[in-house]
Amino acid sequence: MxxxxxxxxxxxxxxxxxxxxxxxxxxxxxxxxxxxxxxxxxxxxxGRSINLALSDRGLKGLRLAGVEEAALQLCIPMYGRMIHDMEGNTFLSKYSGRANEYINSISxxxxxxxxxxxxxxxxxxxxxxxxxxxxxxxxxxxxxxxxxxxxxxxxxxxxxxxxxxxxxxxxxxxxxxxxxxxxxxxxEWLTHGYKEITIPPANDGGYRTEKGALHIWPRGEDMLIALPNLDGSFTVTLFLPYSNSEYCFDNLTTPEMVTEYFTKEYPDAVALMPNLVEEFFSNPTGPLGxxxxxxxxxxxxxxxxxxxxxxxxxxxxxxxxxxxxxxxxxxxxxxxxxxxxxxxxxxxxxxxxxxxxxxxxxxxxxVDNFHEMKEHTASALFQKKRKLETAFEAEFPDKYYSKYSLVTFKEEITYAEALQQGRAQDKAILNLLDDGKLPEDMELSEKLKLVQQQTQAILHDD
Ligand code: FAD
Known part of the structure; x- marks a missing residue:
């Protein structure tokens, strides 16, 4: 050299x-x-500025340069997506069935x-x-x-x-x-932009909602997400169309409109964001492309x-x-x-x-995940699929990796391989679930066998 x-x-x-x-x-x-x-x-x-999800591929880069341990000191583990429905009910959809697989929030x-x-x-x-x-x-x-x-x-x-x-x-x-x-x-620009808002720490300095998760409020076209910071706050990001929608950045122009929109769509989140209106108007709207x-x-x-x-x-x-x-x-x-x-x-x-x-x-x-997060995470079929995949990963940790796990945790395979395998698996499971071919009383090992066969058939056809 x-x-x-x-x-x-x-x-x-x-x-x-x-x-x-x-x-x-x-x-x-x-x-x-x-x-x-x-x-x-x-x-x-x-700790209160924008935060990011750091996962295995990024950690590999930090490890190469000898700074992984120092970076991990700045991290908060997030074990799954905490889904918030319209009524304020929540449930945790874990990122993986393997206990050692999670992502990290970092400033x-x-x-x-x-x-x-x-x-x-x-x-x-x-x-x-x-x-x-x-x-x-x-x-x-x-x-x-x-x-x-x-x-x-x-x-x-x-x-x-x-x-x-x-x-x-x-x-x-x-x-x-x-x-x-x-x-x-x-x-290529998305029709949506993003804006950040803060959930401040609780009065005692703790977290106002579950710390160990990436929070999602999926609403079809729009979505709110929140990642924890070390100081007890969360950085919330709103993803919303710029125009051509009942609620969009172009028409959320008054404090009343902003309050109406958030109260209707994200009532439990509104309660956590005391500075919502002020931050909505003072923080910039960013494009996504x-x-x-x-x-x-x-x-x-x-x-x-x-x-x-x-x-x-x-x-x-x-x-x-x-x-x-x-x-x-x-x-x-x-x-x-x-x-x-x-x-x-x-x-x-x-x-x-x-x-x-x-x-x-x-x-x-x-781009696929944009649609998955804002729409599919709220659908019953998707939730069934995630439940099954998490069960596969927990029961057969060496035999099954969901698309999310392939991309996020299996850094020894490439993104291109993860895309090919992950999309085929998704198609296989969704088809089998939709056709009623994975009934509740079927052995988990049998379900896995069927999913793997179907995945191979799809990969072969492609
Ligand atoms: P940047 O981080 O943008 O750094 C570029 C640097 O170049 C900056 O310091 C800038 O000031 C400097 N610069 C710009 N122009 C010039 C110039 N003309 N001369 C000299 N210097 C210049 N990624 C994840 O992995 N996980 C996440 O959770 C995640 N969340 C995100 C959320 C949002 C809302 C956005 C927008 C992005 C997110 N990303 C996430 C993506 C991530 O931010 C970028 O991929 C990452 O920052 C890329 O690093 P970079 O160094 O290439 O670019």
Missing amino acids: NTKTNILIIGAGLCGSLLALRLAQRGYKITLVEKRPDLRTQHQDA RPGLNMLLLDEAEKMPNVTIIFNKGCKSVDLENGSATFKDYPTNEEVTYTGDIILGTDGAGSSVRKAMFNHKKFLFSFSQ TIKCSPWNSYGKTLLLGDAAHAIVPFYGQGMNASFEDVVVFDEILDRFTSESTDWNTVFYEYEKARKKDTDAIADLA
């Missing part, structure tokens, strides 16, 4: 800071440049700060804040940044550039706009990773996890293809060849 390679990483979010840490551990000289101020020196209450800024701290400890990492990338010279490997607040321009070069500047990536835009470069790009593009590599000089390469909708809780898995896959490719005279074009090409089908798969799975 040529450890003298200078690597310029653009974007010190979750992916960029983990990547910087890992590549520094491999001996490269890293310059990590971030548009925003250093979030460690800005006042913020990490985004808390995790980002940890990764920046660890990267900064490395003598071969320089982190520069307040510099937003404006343009990239793809052929020569340099990027020009605007300094905030002076607006002065500065150019940094690298032997290679890694673009981890998120869904709105400037590096990707440079590829898109480069006339000599054939670049495919697609962006999927971005796919190719190639991720230009001229063997620049490569896109993380959301810059593949932004997805958040419904599988996998965007960050996939971005951390990018670091693992990139690291494996470096093991195989680096030498004293590394050909970066080959490294980048092999990386995309190994990774693209999987990030496309999780993008599609995430």
